[in-house]
Amino acid sequence: MSYADDPLVTESTALLEGCPSISTTTTTTNAAKSPEHRKPTWLWPWQPNYWAAVFVIFLVGVTSGPIISLAVPSLKELFCERGIPTLFPIHNRTSSESNNDQAALARNMRSVDDGHCDSAEYSAAIAKFAGLSTSLAAVLVTLTVRFWSALGDRVGRKRAMQICICGMLISTTLSVIVRLNKGVSLYFLMVGEMIEGATGAALSFNALTHAYAADVTLPEERTVVFGRLQAGLYCGIALGSTLGGMVASKFGISTVFIWMTPSLVVVNFIYISLMPESLSASVLAKNRSQHDQAASVRVDHSEESEPTDLRQPPPIMSKENITQRLDSFIKGLMPNQLPNRLSGKHSVLMLMITMFLVAIGTSAAISQMPSYLLFRFHWNESMLSSLITVIGITRLISMTTLLPIIKRSAPHDALADPVASINYDLKVAFIGLIIETVTLFWYGITPFGEGFYLGGAVGSIGAIFSPAVRGIITQSVAPEQLGTTMGTLVTFESLAAVGTPLLSSLLYGATLETWPSAVFYVSGFLSLASTLLALSVYIKHHRGMHH
Numbered sequence: 001m002s003y004a005d006d007p008l009v010t011e012s013t014a015l016l017e018g019c020p021s022i023s024t025t026t027t028t029t030n031a032a033k034s035p036e037h038r039k040p041t042w043l044w045p046w047q048p049n050y051w052a053a054v055f056v057i058f059l060v061g062v063t064s065g066p067i068i069s070l071a072v073p074s075l076k077e078l079f080c081e082r083g084i085p086t087l088f089p090i091h092n093r094t095s096s097e098s099n100n101d102q103a104a105l106a107r108n109m110r111s112v113d114d115g116h117c118d119s120a121e122y123s124a125a126i127a128k129f130a131g132l133s134t135s136l137a138a139v140l141v142t143l144t145v146r147f148w149s150a151l152g153d154r155v156g157r158k159r160a161m162q163i164c165i166c167g168m169l170i171s172t173t174l175s176v177i178v179r180l181n182k183g184v185s186l187y188f189l190m191v192g193e194m195i196e197g198a199t200g201a202a203l204s205f206n207a208l209t210h211a212y213a214a215d216v217t218l219p220e221e222r223t224v225v226f227g228r229l230q231a232g233l234y235c236g237i238a239l240g241s242t243l244g245g246m247v248a249s250k251f252g253i254s255t256v257f258i259w260m261t262p263s264l265v266v267v268n269f270i271y272i273s274l275m276p277e278s279l280s281a282s283v284l285a286k287n288r289s290q291h292d293q294a295a296s297v298r299v300d301h302s303e304e305s306e307p308t309d310l311r312q313p314p315p316i317m318s319k320e321n322i323t324q325r326l327d328s329f330i331k332g333l334m335p336n337q338l339p340n341r342l343s344g345k346h347s348v349l350m351l352m353i354t355m356f357l358v359a360i361g362t363s364a365a366i367s368q369m370p371s372y373l374l375f376r377f378h379w380n381e382s383m384l385s386s387l388i389t390v391i392g393i394t395r396l397i398s399m400t401t402l403l404p405i406i407k408r409s410a411p412h413d414a415l416a417d418p419v420a421s422i423n424y425d426l427k428v429a430f431i432g433l434i435i436e437t438v439t440l441f442w443y444g445i446t447p448f449g450e451g452f453y454l455g456g457a458v459g460s461i462g463a464i465f466s467p468a469v470r471g472i473i474t475q476s477v478a479p480e481q482l483g484t485t486m487g488t489l490v491t492f493e494s495l496a497a498v499g500t501p502l503l504s505s506l507l508y509g510a511t512l513e514t515w516p517s518a519v520f521y522v523s524g525f526l527s528l529a530s531t532l533l534a535l536s537v538y539i540k541h542h543r544g545m546h547h
Contacts, residue, residue, distance in 0.1 A: 044276050050213035050225050052275045054232040056161065057209045059268040060202050061236020061392075063168070066244025066256045068237065069388040072370035073381040074253045075126050078179075078186060084125045085186055123375040124509035127368060131505030133190045134367060137197030138497035141204075145494050148200040149207040149487025153287045153480065156277045157212040164208070165269045167199025172262040179254050203494050206233075207486040214474050214482045215278035220421055223428075223471030224407050230467055231399030234460075238392020240264070245385025253381060287480055342422050342476040343544025350537050351469050352492045357530035358436060358465075359496035361523035364504035365440055368519045369452070371508065376516055377449030390453050394460035403464050418475055419545060425468045426538040432465030433534055437527040444520030465534075 046052075079085075152160035174192035178184045200207075209229055217225050244256045279287075342348060373379040373387075406428060414424040439459035443452065470489070477485045504519050511518040 043274055048216050048276045048278050050217055050228070053157075053209040053212040053278075054229055056212075056268065056272060056275070057205060057229055058232040058236040059264060059271065060205045061233040061238075062240035062243075063236075063261055063264040063268065064202055065237040065240020065242075065388060065392065066247075066260060066385075068366075069241045069370070069385045070244050070248055070253055070256055070381055072126060072130060072374065073248075073384065074257060075130060076122070076374070077253055079122065079126060079129075082182065082186065084122070085129065120375065120512050123371055124505075124512055127371040127505040127508050128502075129186075130371075131367060131501040131503075133193050134497065134501035135499055136190060137193040137201065138494055138499075138501070140194055140197035141201050141494040142491055142498055144198055145200045145204050145207065146484070146487035146491045148204045149211065149490060150484045152208050152211055153279075153483035154284060154291055156279055156284060157208050157215070157483070158272060158275060158277045161205065161208050161272050162269070164200045164204045165265065165272060167196045167201070168265050169262070169269065171196035172257075172265050176258050176262060179258055203490045203497075207483070207490040210470060210474075211483040211486045212278045214479075214486075219418065219475045220415070222474050223425055223467055224404055226467035226470045226474075227399040227403040227464070230463065231396045234392045234395035234399065234463075236392075238389045238396065241385045241388035241392060245382050245389075248381050248385070290480065341418055342472060343541040344537065347537050347540065348473055348476055350533060351473060352489050354433075354530045354533045354537070355466075355469060355489060356492040356496050357533065358433060358527050359493045360500050361440055361526035361530070362436070363497050363500040364507075364526075365443060365520055365523040367501040368504050368508045369443070371505075372516060372519075373449055373452065375512070379449060383449075387452055387456060391456035391460065394457045395463050398460045398463055399467070402461065403467065406464065422472050422475060423538075423541055423545060425472045426534070426541060429465040429468040429472070430531065430534050430538055432462045432468065433527065433531040435459065435462030436465065437524055437531055438462075440520055440524035440527050444517040444524065469534075 148160050148164060151163075171192035174188050174195070178186065178188050178192075210226060213225050213229055214222055244260065247256050247260055344350070370384055373384065410424045411420065413420040415421070436459060439455050439462060442455045442458070446452065446455065470486075473485060473489060474482060504522075507522065508516070508519050
């Protein structure tokens, strides 16, 4: 049964203890609608709630956990068994020598490990393969994630999520085929990731679940709700990483990718098919109508701008025309900010750039962390899984315990005034970014592998910047633009993933024998730049409050 014809429902109970009661008949532009109960069905006997989205992102995390922790060890196993792919030759050897060595290694690897797979050359080749694969997928994510997120505004969050999960299902199927058939090229692993990227991958779920939760919660509650979404993701990553490590230890790494991850993707598809839609039929119809009107306006403007004499060549673009087109592009990319909310004409854009910079830093550090730990400290897959588990659990605690405490500690005016609430969230985001920056530098400084456990735990405190920024952005735009806005934000984050894994792997390979921790220092400086940009947004908003 479908809920498409039923009215939108929101939570009637404030998420924050001590908050003043919020009238359900609020007249503000960005407030959620008053709660109206829907008729339950046997498929889903509960009212639409943000917890439904939490479980979706939780399952995505459980699926991603073993992939994050075991992808590099799995590639190492495949490379050692089948040889390094031709596009990633071992350094300082001729092509024929490299191919002969790889063939001999492939024949003898099952019985004898001469330690060659632990060499710097193999570590660099694995890092480059993983980096290129991630970058190619990220290009497609960047090109498509905003479309899938905006599609959720018109066809519903649920249907958009079903499309995205199908891409993940195809990707895991190709991974199974590669591991079961040794005659299939390893490059099909890249093809699978690209197909998943074309349907938005995990970033689309991030945007769609945040939009789903925003549909059914009040604006002032969203920072805590978004924190719970992030907590669900990290909890899933921790659980998935732990289960993946246990399965890999007992049955082998291949079992994780042949049985475990495909099964989890199927479970998530079934769950998404059962959950209710957060947008009613009337809201979806209104959003489609607005989209069609905007499209018709663009077509009309395009027809008016065509030259009357088609035989005349188009005029050379002047500097003014280029500026106008650039402004038009930026306006089309960015949603309109609501008045009397976040100060600064382009503050939302600046916050998205902040997320872009910190995403580059964290993506570079995380993508090279497994290779670095395997090479520098000789970790195994169990230790990598335990690190991801520690990071996931500490971030779960940070989002479910620390963030609500911080929000409850806000001044009274921040609980009632959206402008003051945004100002407080900007402080939270700034402090979180400082901690994130310190963590990235710590990864480069620490002389022992166990220091990464400490860095992961401390960095979990800094992760509060992400829901804080998302809460600010969703409070600053109109409700009908939530899906598009979250899609734009995720596009910025996916842009960071386009070249970062590949470039960071090249940096890691180039500095592996001289300064292997260089990638963490570069990541720290990028995070520092994002911190300074967030500080400028806070200063501008703080001044606007007092003028």
